[in-house]
Structures are given as structure tokens and as C-alpha cells.
Amino acid sequence: MYHPHLLRLIITLLLTACLSWLTFSYADVDDDDDEEMSGLPKIKLTKAKDLASLGALASSRKLPILIMFSMDGCDFCERMEQNYLIPMLRSGEYEDKVIIRMVKVDDYGTLRDFDGGSVASRDLPDRYGAVVTPTLVFLDSYGKELAPRIIGVGTEGFFAGEIDDAIDLALRRL
Numbered sequence: 001m002y003h004p005h006l007l008r009l010i011i012t013l014l015l016t017a018c019l020s021w022l023t024f025s026y027a028d029v030d031d032d033d034d035e036e037m038s039g040l041p042k043i044k045l046t047k048a049k050d051l052a053s054l055g056a057l058a059s060s061r062k063l064p065i066l067i068m069f070s071m072d073g074c075d076f077c078e079r080m081e082q083n084y085l086i087p088m089l090r091s092g093e094y095e096d097k098v099i100i101r102m103v104k105v106d107d108y109g110t111l112r113d114f115d116g117g118s119v120a121s122r123d124l125p126d127r128y129g130a131v132v133t134p135t136l137v138f139l140d141s142y143g144k145e146l147a148p149r150i151i152g153v154g155t156e157g158f159f160a161g162e163i164d165d166a167i168d169l170a171l172r173r174l
Contacts, residue, residue: 043086048101050112051119051143058099059141064170065099067137069130071106076153080134083153084163098138098167105133114143136163138170146170 048054048067058065068085070077081102088094103111107121128137128149138147147166154162 041090043089045081045085045089045100045102047107048103048111051114052112052116054099054101055114055141055143058139061096061099062174063097063099064146064167064174065101065139065141066167066170067128067139068100068102069105069125069128069133069135069137070102071104071133074133077134080136080153084160088163094167097171105130114141136166138166140170140174146173 045068054065066085068077068080070081085100089100094100103121103124105122105125109121110118111121111124113119125131125135127143128135128145130137130149130151132151134151134153136150137145138149140146147169150162150166153159
């Protein structure tokens with residue numbers, strides 16, 4: 001005997017199982033796999049190691065420096081990197097507007113500072129008031145702040161504009 005409710009229930013269960021499988025399968029694919037599958041080149045945010053050389057590059061190109069203070073395991077840092085900074089690098093539109101680098105606050109190494117001396121990566125954030133991660137700072141070739149720092153990740157629809165405004169202000173102040 002035909003039961004339309006039973007048939008509807010079986011179809012619903014099958015569809016739910018298929019959609020769940022697809023969702024979990026997609027969740028297992030990381031961003032690197034997405035880039036490879038889409039044919040896009042893999043782009044990673046470069047860690048700052050030599051601020052003096054970075055300052056010299058910024059000076060010669062007449063560009064501000066954007067440094068993201070980040071730390072391992074920071075989901076907001078990952079979101080900042082994946083949703084904003086890497087797309088900025090990938091677009092090519094910022095090549096003549098800003099130099100983008102990252103400093104890991106939980107790294108126990110040292111950096112060459114803007115003046116040529118050494119500074120511990122974990123001490124550098126204190127200089128710029130980067131008490132939480134992510135924090136974006138906009139600097140000139142000497143390490144002086146050019147625009148207000150951006151702390152955290154803002155509202156999705158407006159945040160890219162906030163970063164653009166800070167970059168434009170930093171460019172004007174050079």
C-alpha cells in the first residue's frame with residue numbers, strides 16, 4: 001500500500017543526508033585547496049623580519065607600510081588575513097598604494113628594527129599599542145604611525161572601506 005507521508009519522509013531523509021555529506025565534505029577543504037582548485041596562485045602574507053630594509057623599500061617607492069600584528073590560533077587574525085589582506089594582495093590594486101607585512105606577537109624571534117638595531121617580535125606590539133590581535137598599523141619608512149590603527153575585524157560590509165581610508169590617509173601624510 002502506498003503511503004505518501006512515508007515516501008515524503010524517506011525523500012527528506014535522503015536529501016538531508018546528501019546535503020550533510022556535501023557540507024561536511026566542503027568543510028574539510030581548506031583555503032589552500034580552494035586556491036589550487038580555482039587556479040589562483042597561493043598567496044601568503046609575508047612576515048616582517050627586517051624593518052630597516054622594509055623602511056628603505058617604502059621610502060624608495062614612497063609608500064606607507066601596513067603591519068598586521070597577529071598570533072597563532074587567532075581566528076580573527078585568520079579572518080583578517082583571508083578576507084581582507086590576501087585579497088588586497090591578489091587584486092594587484094594595492095601594489096602602488098601600500099606594502100603589507102605581518103608580525104607574529106607570539107614569535108620569540110627578533111627583528112631588525114627601523115633604526116637597524118634588534119627588537120623582539122613580542123616587544124614590537126607595545127610600541128604601537130597593539131594589545132589585541134589583529135591590529136593593523138600604518139607606518140612611514142621610519143616606523144612612525146601615519147593613520148589611526150585598526151583593532152580587530154569590523155563589520156563585513158564596511159571594513160574594507162575602513163582599511164582603504166586608513167591607507168589613503170597614510171599616503172596623504174607621507
